[in-house]
Amino acid sequence: MADEIILLDLWASMLGMRVRVALAEKGLKYEYREQDLRNKSPLLLEMNPVHKKIPVLIHNGKPICESLIIVQYIDEVWYNKSPLLPSDPYQRAQARFWADYTDKLNAKSLYELGRQLWLTKGEEQETAKKGFMECLKLLEGELGDKPYFGGENFGFLDVALVTFSCWFFAYESFGNFSVEAECPKLVAWSKRCMEKESVSSSLEDPLKIHGFVIMMRKELGAE
Amino acid sequence: MGEEVKLFRSWSSSFALRIVWALEIKGIEYEAVFEDLSNKSPLLLQYNRVHKKIPILVHNGRPIVESFVILEYIDETWKQAPLLPEDPYERAMARFWAKFGEDKVLTSIWSAFIKQGKEQEEAMVAAMENLKFLEKEMKGKKFFGGERIGYVDLTLGWLANLGSIFEEIVGLKIVDEEKFPLLYSWMQDFAEAPIIRDNWPPRDKMIVKFQALLDAAIAASSSSSSSK
Numbered sequence: 001m002a003d004e005i006i007l008l009d010l011w012a013s014m015l016g017m018r019v020r021v022a023l024a025e026k027g028l029k030y031e032y033r034e035q036d037l038r039n040k041s042p043l044l045l046e047m048n049p050v051h052k053k054i055p056v057l058i059h060n061g062k063p064i065c066e067s068l069i070i071v072q073y074i075d076e077v078w079y080n081k082s083p084l085l086p087s088d089p090y091q092r093a094q095a096r097f098w099a100d101y102t103d104k105l106n107a108k109s110l111y112e113l114g115r116q117l118w119l120t121k122g123e124e125q126e127t128a129k130k131g132f133m134e135c136l137k138l139l140e141g142e143l144g145d146k147p148y149f150g151g152e153n154f155g156f157l158d159v160a161l162v163t164f165s166c167w168f169f170a171y172e173s174f175g176n177f178s179v180e181a182e183c184p185k186l187v188a189w190s191k192r193c194m195e196k197e198s199v200s201s202s203l204e205d206p207l208k209i210h211g212f213v214i215m216m217r218k219e220l221g222a223e
Numbered sequence: 224m225g226e227e228v229k230l231f232r233s234w235s236s237s238f239a240l241r242i243v244w245a246l247e248i249k250g251i252e253y254e255a256v257f258e259d260l261s262n263k264s265p266l267l268l269q270y271n272r273v274h275k276k277i278p279i280l281v282h283n284g285r286p287i288v289e290s291f292v293i294l295e296y297i298d299e300t301w302k303q304a305p306l307l308p309e310d311p312y313e314r315a316m317a318r319f320w321a322k323f324g325e326d327k328v329l330t331s332i333w334s335a336f337i338k339q340g341k342e343q344e345e346a347m348v349a350a351m352e353n354l355k356f357l358e359k360e361m362k363g364k365k366f367f368g369g370e371r372i373g374y375v376d377l378t379l380g381w382l383a384n385l386g387s388i389f390e391e392i393v394g395l396k397i398v399d400e401e402k403f404p405l406l407y408s409w410m411q412d413f414a415e416a417p418i419i420r421d422n423w424p425p426r427d428k429m430i431v432k433f434q435a436l437l438d439a440a441i442a443a444s445s446s447s448s449s450s451k
Binding site for chain 1: 292293296
């Protein structure tokens with residue numbers, strides 16, 4: 001059964017990295033196509049006409065959009081290997097709740113808060129920093145003393161969150177704070193996740209992300 | 224099997240209504256606990272520490288919160304009258320449209336209702352763009368779920384009720400029958416389905432409630448000294 005899998009993505013996107021981690025967890029071969037979001041490709045516009053964003057997974061010609069929806073799709077199609085969501089409905093609901101918590105678009109999502117951290121200054125930045133740390137602290141509480149959010153096994157919520165960890169250095173530099181000082185368990189968890197091949201091969205070098213943020217700040221006139 | 228199912232809801236919440244519909248469609252017996260959101264019960268605050276909101280489904284003493292999460296939980300726990308399709312690709316599409324409905328359609332239509340002046344104009348433009356995508360998705364279908372009401376219909380159901388309520392209060396046509404014929408007829412079909420129709424909150428009370436929210440928003444925006 002020859003599956004054709006294409007991923008439209010941006011190297012620095014922590015949302016795109018979620019999909020890369022999921023694909024790696026399942027041991028799937030795919031074609032990665034780097035997108036230029038300032039000059040969107042006809043393929044991107046055709047495959048995601050509604051949002052025109054990455055990541056987009058194209059499986060045998062059919063597009064799936066929205067990172068967490070893609071991860072669930074991957075988990076459901078390739079259910080035989082490394083299940084990401086637990087089998088119990090209540091545990092699944094918990095995993096979905098916390099993943100949803102990080103992605104809430106009406107209130108500020110973790111992505112949005114992080115973006116304001118490196119993009120803004122003064123009071124706006126302080127507010128974003130506060131919101132960001134509140135979110136991380138709540139997540140650390142949820143992790144508790146478990147090795148992974150999924151319990152003994154790396155799972156859906158781990159996939160959803162671990163990709164933010166390669167952005168921590170950039171957030172800390174521009175936001176002037178330390179994630180480890182406030183959330184040591186979360187940092188320990190992220191290092192534990194990085195020991196997995198699927199994670200280390202999918203996440204980007206924090207220094208490169210830092211360089212990316214410097215470039216974005218210049219482009220967006222934040223300097 | 225002693226199943227205990229409780230739903231914490233309010234009389235008007237469209238989000239909680241999604242759960243009412245899902246439970247009724249599946250024929251699940253439950254106890255409705257009505258909350259006064261201006262005076263939340265200790266139980267509500269205990270069951271939903273993070274968001275302190277309704278709906279909350281409590282199944283055999285364990286709470287599940289966030290309406291989309293609850294809907295999937297219900298569908299996975301009680302297999303009769305499935306809400307989500309079986310095929311993984313169709314499921315991904317259903318989740319996509321539900322998220323689009325929440326993040327884009329609801330947000331833009333709410334803004335078109337509650338904002339004034341330029342902000343309202345911009346919100347209306349966005350709302351029309353978003354509705355166009357939904358209209359396209361309805362092609363060849365009676366409901367978003369196909370022949371039967373499904374997950375996406377339940378998540379968008381607020382439109383079939385609040386749509387006309389907002390239109391009446393603000394005097395703006397949001398789902399114009401000529402511009403969006405498929406969406407318009409979906410709203411009629413959905414609203415008239417027995418389980419849906421029997422559970423709408425009283426329209427006159429809804430109009431009073433949303434008129435009051437709009438009045439408060441207008442008062443707040445005119446009292447602020449900066450202009451946009």
